[in-house]
Amino acid sequence: MDISTLEDFYRETEKQQPADAGKEIGHFNVFNTAEVSKQGVMPYNRRTYYKISLISGKNRAEYADKIIPVEKNALLFATPRIPYNWVPLEEEQNGCFCIFNAEFLTRMKSGVILEELPIYRPGGVPVFQVSDEEATEILAIFRKMQKELTSDYLYKYDLLRNYVMELIHYGQKLQPVAVLNPSHNAAARVSSLFMELLERQFPVASPQHRISLRTAKDYAGQLAVHVNHLNKVLKDQTGKTTTELISNRILQEAKILLKQTDWSISEIAYSLGFEELAHFSNFFRKQTSVAPNTFRG
Numbered sequence: 001m002d003i004s005t006l007e008d009f010y011r012e013t014e015k016q017q018p019a020d021a022g023k024e025i026g027h028f029n030v031f032n033t034a035e036v037s038k039q040g041v042m043p044y045n046r047r048t049y050y051k052i053s054l055i056s057g058k059n060r061a062e063y064a065d066k067i068i069p070v071e072k073n074a075l076l077f078a079t080p081r082i083p084y085n086w087v088p089l090e091e092e093q094n095g096c097f098c099i100f101n102a103e104f105l106t107r108m109k110s111g112v113i114l115e116e117l118p119i120y121r122p123g124g125v126p127v128f129q130v131s132d133e134e135a136t137e138i139l140a141i142f143r144k145m146q147k148e149l150t151s152d153y154l155y156k157y158d159l160l161r162n163y164v165m166e167l168i169h170y171g172q173k174l175q176p177v178a179v180l181n182p183s184h185n186a187a188a189r190v191s192s193l194f195m196e197l198l199e200r201q202f203p204v205a206s207p208q209h210r211i212s213l214r215t216a217k218d219y220a221g222q223l224a225v226h227v228n229h230l231n232k233v234l235k236d237q238t239g240k241t242t243t244e245l246i247s248n249r250i251l252q253e254a255k256i257l258l259k260q261t262d263w264s265i266s267e268i269a270y271s272l273g274f275e276e277l278a279h280f281s282n283f284f285r286k287q288t289s290v291a292p293n294t295f296r297g
Contacts, residue, residue, distance in 0.1 A: 005048045009099065018149060026104030028160055030145040033095040050114065051078040052167050053097035054130075054138045058089040061127050062189075068127045073135040075171050077119050077126040095135075096142035100164060108161050118172055125176035134174075141166055190230065191237040193223055198245065202253050207267035211250075214273040216242035251287045254280075258296045265292050 006027055010017060013036045018029060027049070033056075053076040061068040061076065062085040073095075078084065080102075105112045114120050130138065145163050148156045197219055201211040213219055219242065220227040231242045238245065250272050257268045269280030284292045 026101050028100040028104050030098040033093050048080055049099050049101045051099050054095040056094040060087040073130045075128045075130055079120050128174040187233045190233045204271045207263050210271055211273050
């Protein structure tokens with residue numbers, strides 16, 4: 001699965017970073033949605049930064065097997081831990097959003113740990129429907145951010161951190177929007193996303209490159225679903241468990257690397273996520289009844 005970085009964001013939107021951003025620990029910026037809405041559909045991927053958005057327009061957010069409709073105004077909290085897809089359903093999109101990374105809030109005296117806040121806990125629905133009155137209040141916070149970002153105030157980033165926390169607390173007092181979970185395609189969607197994630201681990205490019213997702217729990221975490229749910233969906237859809245599918249694909253790659261590269265067996269074991277050569281040898285022998293060096297010939 002692709003991972004979108006801050007560099008990707010600025011390249012794709014053709015926006016400039018704040019002139020003094022390099023002087024600050026972490027990163028922060030704020031935008032009007034209309035200025036970057038030409039992006040259209042956002043691909044299903046994971047970002048390396050946090051994003052808080054006030055959405056004014058008809059849209060749809062998709063988180064694994066969750067489909068979240070936005071009819072008018074919504075406050076959305078995106079986290080690096082959970083990939084999502086954003087689909088505008090009408091051309092005119094208004095509102096504001098800010099982007100920041102975890103390091104940006106480390107300077108706060110309160111020692112905020114974002115992933116421990118209720119709004120960022122796994123399994124939640126980080127989209128909140130808001131009224132016109134609430135949207136006006138939230139927009140006012142974004143406007144203060146925009147004004148402060150261009151000011152010469154020495155401690156403006158400290159103030160901007162407070163504004164970010166104000167948005168987070170505002171969201172935590174709201175009720176999340178209803179989630180649509182159509183049973184006829186939710187399972188197929190989760191299965192498809194799992195297979196996409198699995199395939200994007202390969203091919204392994206070099207002995208120094210190591211696959212990052214090795215277990216059913218790893219994949220469930222990326223897809224923001226419970227590991228038991230993922231296992232049931234894949235069993236129903238493919239007849240195989242999550243672990244079986246992962247093992248089969250790793251075995252396929254192991255055979256390719258053993259036959260088509262001159263990497264050592266230790267290097268192959270490392271690149272495929274095994275901590276010890278013995279673990280890889282046992283895995284390969286169990287799956288094929290022969291040792292890796294015997295298979296290589």
